[in-house]
Amino acid sequence: MTASAIDRTDPAPRRVHVLTAILFLSYLTVAMSLPAVPVHVVQGLGMSNAFGGLAVGIAFLATIATRAQSGARSDRIGGKLCMQQGLILYAVAGLICLASSWSQLPVAGAYAVLIAGRLLLGLGESLAMVGMVSWSIGLMGQARSGKVLSLVGMGMYGAFAAGGPLGLWLLHELGFAGLMGLCTVLPLLGLAAIHSIQAVAPHAGKRQPIRTIIGRIWRAGAAVGLQGVGFAALGAFFSLTFLSRGWPYAGLGLTCFGVGFVLIRILCGHLPDKIGGTRVAIVSLMIEACGQYLLWLAPTPGVALVGALLTGVGCSMVFPSMGSEVVKQVPPQLRGTAIGAFAAFQDLAYCATGPLVGLLADSVGYSSVFLIGGLAATLGLYMAVRAHQVSRV
Numbered sequence: 001m002t003a004s005a006i007d008r009t010d011p012a013p014r015r016v017h018v019l020t021a022i023l024f025l026s027y028l029t030v031a032m033s034l035p036a037v038p039v040h041v042v043q044g045l046g047m048s049n050a051f052g053g054l055a056v057g058i059a060f061l062a063t064i065a066t067r068a069q070s071g072a073r074s075d076r077i078g079g080k081l082c083m084q085q086g087l088i089l090y091a092v093a094g095l096i097c098l099a100s101s102w103s104q105l106p107v108a109g110a111y112a113v114l115i116a117g118r119l120l121l122g123l124g125e126s127l128a129m130v131g132m133v134s135w136s137i138g139l140m141g142q143a144r145s146g147k148v149l150s151l152v153g154m155g156m157y158g159a160f161a162a163g164g165p166l167g168l169w170l171l172h173e174l175g176f177a178g179l180m181g182l183c184t185v186l187p188l189l190g191l192a193a194i195h196s197i198q199a200v201a202p203h204a205g206k207r208q209p210i211r212t213i214i215g216r217i218w219r220a221g222a223a224v225g226l227q228g229v230g231f232a233a234l235g236a237f238f239s240l241t242f243l244s245r246g247w248p249y250a251g252l253g254l255t256c257f258g259v260g261f262v263l264i265r266i267l268c269g270h271l272p273d274k275i276g277g278t279r280v281a282i283v284s285l286m287i288e289a290c291g292q293y294l295l296w297l298a299p300t301p302g303v304a305l306v307g308a309l310l311t312g313v314g315c316s317m318v319f320p321s322m323g324s325e326v327v328k329q330v331p332p333q334l335r336g337t338a339i340g341a342f343a344a345f346q347d348l349a350y351c352a353t354g355p356l357v358g359l360l361a362d363s364v365g366y367s368s369v370f371l372i373g374g375l376a377a378t379l380g381l382y383m384a385v386r387a388h389q390v391s392r393v
Contacts, residue, residue, distance in 0.1 A: 012139040015197050016151060019083075023132055023155035026190040029090050029183040030059070030125055031163020033097070036171040036179055037118070044176060045107050055111070055118055057351065062122025064347040068210050070126040071134075071340025075207070075333055079135025080199040082336070086128025087187040087194075093121035094184035101177040124187075129156070130343070134336040137327060138200030145327040146272030146280075149320035150265050161258055203333040213338050216329050219387040220322040221345035223281060226380030227318040228349030229357075230292045230311050230373035231257070236354045238295075238308060241366040247301040253308045260312030268317055277321035278388035284321065285381040288314025292374035296367050307370070314377070318384075319346060325387060 038052030045051075074082040096117035100110045129152065136148040170179045214221070238253030271280050291310030298304035323342060330338040357369040 012141075015139055016136045016148060018197065019132055019136055019194065020151040020155040022190040022193050023128070023152065024159050025193075026087055026090060026128060026187045027125075027156050027159035028163045028166070029094060029186050030121065031159045032167030032170065032179065033121070033183060034160075034167065035164050036167045036176065037097075037114070039168075039171060040101070040176040041111065041114070044101070045110055047107065047111065051111065055114055058115060059118040059122035059125070060347065060351050062119045063126045064344055064351060066123050066126040067130065067340040067344035067347060068337060069340070070123075070130045071336040071338065072207075072210070073127070074131050074134040074336030074340070075202060078199055078202045079131045079133070079138055079336065080194070080197070082131030083128050083135060083194065084131075084191060086124045086126070086131055087191045089120055089124030089127060090187035091184050091191075093117045093124055094180050094182075094187070096120060098177050098180035098184065101175075101180065126340070128187075130336055130340045133339050135200055137335060139198070142327055142332075144273050146277060146320050146324035147269055149323040150269035150272075150317070153316075153319055154262065154265050157258070157261065203331070203335075206333070208334060208337075210337065210341060213330060213334060214341055217326045217338055217342055219383050219390065220326050220329075221342050223285070223380045223383040223387060224319050224322050224342065225345035225349040226376045226383065227285060227288060227315055228346045229353050229376035230288050230370075231315050232350050232353035233292075233357055233369040233373040234295070234308060234311055236358070237361060237366050237369045238304075240361075241295075241370075242301060242304070244366055247304070249301055249305065252305055256305050256308040257312035257315075260309045260314075261316045264313050264316035265320075269320070272317070272321040272324040276388075277324040278384055278391060281318050281321040281325075281384040282381060282388065284314050284317045285377050285384055286314070288318070289374050289377035289381060290314070292370045292377055295370035296374060298367075311373075318380070322384070322387070325391060328391075 034056060037055050038049070041047050041052040041055050042049060070082065094117070097114055100114035100117060102110070105113065133148065133152055136152070137145050140148050167179065170182065174182070234253060234257055239250040242250035242253070268280070288311055291307045291314055294307035294310060295304055298307055323339065326338050326342045327335055357372050360368050360372065
């Protein structure tokens, strides 16, 4: 039987594509709430912007804090059960956030309930994502781990792209309670959809402390974390940069980034498995650095939009490329723990970049944040080169 015939009869890719669609559907719970929560806190509860920002950010802090533990849980109980538990927590979190809109609650009480729901959402996101990655790699095999991670990213970023405007529209049409009701139902639909998909039994074997695993993967983690600085800087300050200069098309920055990001994921998602993750990451970080430096020096809006596009092209394959290398460095029974710890590096970059480079922007101007993004990508390039050298020893 030819290789192409085997590929056509292999059910694993179809199952992983279904899981990706379910991840997209369920991750809308996270994405739709992002713009809606601060609006509800500020306009609905009458609290300050700082409290609105805290309600958004605390979910991501919960995700960062639980990535490695969620990975270890996936290793112990299996990726399917871990993802199922994450989806259940999504639904419970949506229900708690819905309860925070009860009119009989005092403002402080409503906010406390909302924070509890957001914390639970962060834990659910951690379990669902790591569980889905572990489960999918178990279905597809380690040799196709780069493809799995590419699909996971497409599901998550696709949900972010669709969920933002959809969340604001639903908030306007249904109110916060209606939106949270929908955010309760979506993960339950995902839970029902994955019920019949084959589970992969957890691998037996000796466990290792998380510090030992981080000692193996820290170069790959540092590369993906430094890559994340450019994306976070662009997301937070691209529009402000255009507005401060009186340039048109301020809203097209993330569009250009997204076009480059998704196009490269579609065209090059197989490359880490084919030619090696570190090679793909090295080229990707070179492109991201060029995009960030172009944004820093851009004399016209057109040049800046090209810089945003190049940033998306460069960022696209770093996570799946370095993630495929992480999977190779650990035995199967530690795969979930390693992926969880690896993802935490990127989460931390996303969480910390905004406030830190914001201080710099206040002092020396918005364009300086892209210089920091370029320098971070250049340092990430060095870490990817070092990871490549170490993997060849």
